[in-house]
Amino acid sequence: MPRPAHTEEELRPEDENVTEQEEDEEEERRNGEGDAEQDDQDEFEEEDVEEEEELQDDDEDFSTDTYETSGNSNSSSDVSWINWFCTLSGNEYFLEVPEDFIEDDFNLCGLNAIVPHYNEALDTILDLDLDEGSGDATDQRPPSPPLPEALGRSVSLSPTPHPTNVSSTRRSRPTPTEIDQSASLLYSLVHARYLLTKGGLASMAERFAAGDFGTCPRVMCRGQLVVPMGLYDMPKLDNLRYFCPRCGDLYSPRDKRYQKVDGAAFGPTFPHLLFLTYPELVPAQSIILPESARKASPALQLPSDSLRPGVTPSSSSTTLYGVGVHTVQGSDSDSGPGRGPEQRRDGPQSSIGGGANVAAGSVEPDMQMYTPKVFGFRLSELARTGPRMGWLRERGDDLEVAHAESAEVNGSRALTGGQRTHTRKVVGGSARDEE
């Protein structure tokens, strides 16, 4: 790391010992050594003994070893690590994070505490350290000198990932497998951050509209496109999940290769930020962003959003934000069989069910919800096994009036109760019980 240590000390006096160590380490690296004798103290990874030995045998081959084990990524130098990583099986959902995003230390703030062998991982991702030993690589590292002076802000905010990590991991040479794992982990975490940026959201919006992520397994969602997400920000807690913007629920991927992807690579925030940023991507009968809400706020309204019944606003082109997103309607054909016609079927059905002048949002609820029936008869709510989860898919459009902002807590109970008895008959399950 060609990072002047004195600036670190000035800026972060509490890191003194760290920076000292870093200085030492830096020295070591400048001399082209600084590796290979201690055993790995890292508790994150299982170490591969054979590889360790092999590594110690021929140390100068270290870098090439790394890249060979990581799948010949750099045998041809025109394929970047990021590019290669995104084509791995299971990683098809990943975006290619621009290198300048990764090179900005501000964007990596705090990740060094999570990722073991942070420096090596970062170098791997950025395709540094290719041919020479690690010592040369630090000098040759081209744009990395966003030096602390230049990026005073980032340094002051972040504990400058490189140095601290150097102290903890530099003294032992990690095995190529470990570095590879660390690189994957680091990339996942950077990826989760990148997704929340403007560029990341735009790319994901495009891919979502193109149907890259598959469709919702729920039958009543009628092949609604989904987006990947994770339940946690921290890695290794949970794998990838799908968020369906129509039913607002989470689903597990049924494809095995996606079941191994870490959910932290996408994060819990991403889908909701995406659909708030691009409300035109939200389907018509969505539970997460009701039609009324979209109409209410002019900021969210689309120019072409004429909202006739039966016309999904998602069919409108989303060039408003300059994304150049394909129309969702157009992508129906490749997104899933029968989605297009079935969604169009919602239109007439809604007008049959609720009268001709239904608002676009209030499609007949039966279309959204599955009604259990035995020999054609609905199950009584009073049965022991009767329906109990109807509320889960209920959007409560008819409660809108009662919930007029301030009165929603107390005063509206009676009113809503009356309204419910009306709607129950439509919703199903309990029409009889009301009498």
Next chain:
Amino acid sequence: MGHQAGRTGETSEDSEDEPTGGGQNMTGMGSLINNETSIVPGGIGSVISSAGMDDGGSDDFTKYWIEWFLSLKGNEFFSEIDEEYILDRFNLTGLNTEVTNYQLALDLMTDSLEEDLDEETRAEIERSARHLYGLIHARYVITSRGLAKMVDKFRRAEFGKCPRVLCQQQPVLPCGLSDIPMENSVKVYCPKCEDLYHPPQRRHATIDGSYFGTTLPHLLLQVYPNLVPSKNGERYVPRIFGFKVHETAKVHRKQDQIRAEQEKRLLLYGVDKNKDSPPRDS
């Protein structure tokens, strides 16, 4: 043993015990195979056809047709129908109008078909037999014996698990969207979230939903109420940087209200609410 496996196309080369073989069986096999190919488009069919041709010598027809049918890949959802049930004509009332070649298909299914048919007819009969089996299956699975068999499969999660994350791997039940054949493929019903999903395996998406019917999961749970899972009432709450999303939170409040009203009603009628979750706070 070897015959059956040969038909499924798994062990294609074990042609060790073929005493007679014979061209008749050979052609029969071929027609079966062709039929398979026509029904299952894509790789499976072609694999089976090639495998079947390889060991065409085996006299497969000594095996039960139903057994063979159930062992086909993609037919895991079906349960075995008792022979007596099929042989009781009362149970088949009205099916003769639904199925072409009804009598022959029935004969094939019950392994009493004489084997002097040309390949094309046999393929047709085979198709009819599958259809007939499906239709009988829809009736059989809502009998007490059929339900018991489905419960076994349900307990072993042979129909898959609910894809919804908060259902936590709840086993599901097959369910049709319509009782009329050729309308929809089979879906799976999750008793926990009471919703319908596409089957987890794509090969099951080609099964006709009417072969299971709209009634099966609900009747099954009615008959075996102890199988109804506890409905914990969990719900995914979207959050942006840890904060709830306004619109969704509004919808959730409405949902809570609907739910509270339902619980009030249930209390009023004194319905046993043990199965229900405790009252939720938002």
